[in-house]
Amino acid sequence: MIEQYVMLVLYFMVLFVLGYKASRRIKNISDYYVGGKKLGYWVVAFSTRATGESAWLLLGLTGAGAVAGVSAFWIVLGEVLGVTISWLLMAKPFKRLTDQYQSITVPDYLSSRFNTKTHLLRKIAAFVLVVFVTIYVSAQIDATGSAFEAFLGWNYYLGATLGFLLVLAYIFMGGFVAVAWSDLFQGLLMFFGLLLLPLVAWWMLTGPPVLERLAQIDPDLVSIWGPGGFSTENLFTILGFSMIGLGFMGSPQLFVRFISVKSEEEINKGRWVAILFTLLTDSAAVIIGILGRYIFDVSGTDIESVLGNNGQNVLPMLVEHVMPNLLIGLYIAVVLSAIMSTIDSLLVVASSAVTRDYYQKILHPEKDDKILTAFSRKVTIAIALIALTLSLIVSVLSPDRTIFWFVIFGWSGIAATFCPVIILSLFWKSYTERGAIATMLSGFLCVPIFKFGFSRLPEIGIYFEKMDVLFPSFLIALVVGYLVSKMENIKNK
Numbered sequence: 001m002i003e004q005y006v007m008l009v010l011y012f013m014v015l016f017v018l019g020y021k022a023s024r025r026i027k028n029i030s031d032y033y034v035g036g037k038k039l040g041y042w043v044v045a046f047s048t049r050a051t052g053e054s055a056w057l058l059l060g061l062t063g064a065g066a067v068a069g070v071s072a073f074w075i076v077l078g079e080v081l082g083v084t085i086s087w088l089l090m091a092k093p094f095k096r097l098t099d100q101y102q103s104i105t106v107p108d109y110l111s112s113r114f115n116t117k118t119h120l121l122r123k124i125a126a127f128v129l130v131v132f133v134t135i136y137v138s139a140q141i142d143a144t145g146s147a148f149e150a151f152l153g154w155n156y157y158l159g160a161t162l163g164f165l166l167v168l169a170y171i172f173m174g175g176f177v178a179v180a181w182s183d184l185f186q187g188l189l190m191f192f193g194l195l196l197l198p199l200v201a202w203w204m205l206t207g208p209p210v211l212e213r214l215a216q217i218d219p220d221l222v223s224i225w226g227p228g229g230f231s232t233e234n235l236f237t238i239l240g241f242s243m244i245g246l247g248f249m250g251s252p253q254l255f256v257r258f259i260s261v262k263s264e265e266e267i268n269k270g271r272w273v274a275i276l277f278t279l280l281t282d283s284a285a286v287i288i289g290i291l292g293r294y295i296f297d298v299s300g301t302d303i304e305s306v307l308g309n310n311g312q313n314v315l316p317m318l319v320e321h322v323m324p325n326l327l328i329g330l331y332i333a334v335v336l337s338a339i340m341s342t343i344d345s346l347l348v349v350a351s352s353a354v355t356r357d358y359y360q361k362i363l364h365p366e367k368d369d370k371i372l373t374a375f376s377r378k379v380t381i382a383i384a385l386i387a388l389t390l391s392l393i394v395s396v397l398s399p400d401r402t403i404f405w406f407v408i409f410g411w412s413g414i415a416a417t418f419c420p421v422i423i424l425s426l427f428w429k430s431y432t433e434r435g436a437i438a439t440m441l442s443g444f445l446c447v448p449i450f451k452f453g454f455s456r457l458p459e460i461g462i463y464f465e466k467m468d469v470l471f472p473s474f475l476i477a478l479v480v481g482y483l484v485s486k487m488e489n490i491k492n493k
Contacts, residue, residue, distance in 0.1 A: 065289020
C-alpha cells in the first residue's frame, strides 16, 4: 500500500510542477486560453487524445470489452474514423480560419465566420458549452471518486473531492498551458499503461485459448454482431457504437487544440501521433476487458463483481490481480490521468465561454487582459463547484449509474451542438448565421429528447436506446442547418 501512495504523490508533484511552470508563461488572455498559439505537435496530439478519451476509455471501454466481447471493437472503429477525419480533413482549414480571424475560442471563430451583427450566436454557443461541459465534468468527478474507491478503498466522496481540488489547483495556476503540458504527461501514462496491462495479463494466462474459452462462457462474446448474432436491434447498437467518433469532429474542448498549435505543419506531424494513439489505446482497452473476463472466469472469481456497473470494475480488478503493488500505484495514476486530463480541458473551455465570449465580448469589451485573466480563474472555480455539486447529487439519487453512459450523455450534448456547425462552416460557403443557430439549437435539444423521450416509446424505443443519442441528434442538426441556410439563400436571391 505504501508503494501505491508513493506513486500517487509523485504523480501529483509532476502536475503541480507543470502548473507552476505554466503560470510563469501567462501574460495575457490568449496565453491563458490557447497557450499563445505556440504549442508543438507532440503536446497538441497527446493533449487532444487525452482530453477526448477521459475515464470513459479506462473504465467505460474496458467494461464494454468485458460485457460485449469482440463486438466492442465497433467502438474502436468509430473512434479511429472520427479522429482520422478531424485531423486529416478538418484541422488545417480550421487552424487557417481561426488564425485569420484571430480567434481564441470556438464561439469566437463562429462569430467571425458569419460576420455576426448581434451576439445571439455567441450567447447560444457559450450557454450550451457551460451546460454540457458542467454535466461532462461532473461525470469525470464521479469517476474520480469511483477510482479512489476501487483502487484504495477510500470513501467515494473523499476521493471525488480530493481529485477535484487537485485538478482545480494546477488549472488555476497555469490555465491552458498547464492543461496542455499536463495532458502530454498524462497521455503518456495512459498510453503505456494501457499497452502494458494486456501484455502482462496475456503472459499470465493459463487454460484454453482465449476465444475458445469465451465461446464456452457465452457464444455472444465472440460474435462481432453482438448478442444473438445479426439482428435489427444489434445493427442499431453497432450504429451507436461506431458513431461515438462523431464527437471528435468539432467538439470545442478538442478543436481549441488546433487553435493553440503553432502552425499547420505541426498538424501534419501530429495527426499520425493522434491516430496511432487512438488505434492502440482503444484496442488495448477492449482487449483488457476481454482478457479480464477470461481470467476471472478461469480463476473462479464472482462474475457479478466483474460485470457490475457495465463492467467498469474490470480494469481495477485486473490490475490488482496481475500487477505488483508498485505498478498498482502507477495504474491509479493512469486512471486519474484519463479523468483529470478531461476535467482540466473542459473547465478551461467552459471558463472561456463565460469570460471571453460573454463577459468580455458582450458586456465589457474595455476590460484589459489582467482583469480578464483574474475573472476567468473565478469563473473556473464557480463552474467546477457546480459540477462537483451535481456529481454528488447524482451519486446519491442514482447509485446504479455507470460511467460509460454518464460520460456519453455529456459528450453527445457537446458534439451534437457543435460538430455539425463546425463541419458545415468549414466546407460550405453558403452556410448562413441563421442556419448555424438552427443547427446548434436542434442538436442541443435533440440530445435530451432522444435520451428521455424516444428511447421510452413502445416497440421502437429499444432501437433508439441501443443507438443512443449522438447519431440521430447529429444528423438532425446537420439537416436542419442545411435546410434553413438553403431557404435563406433562396429567399435572398
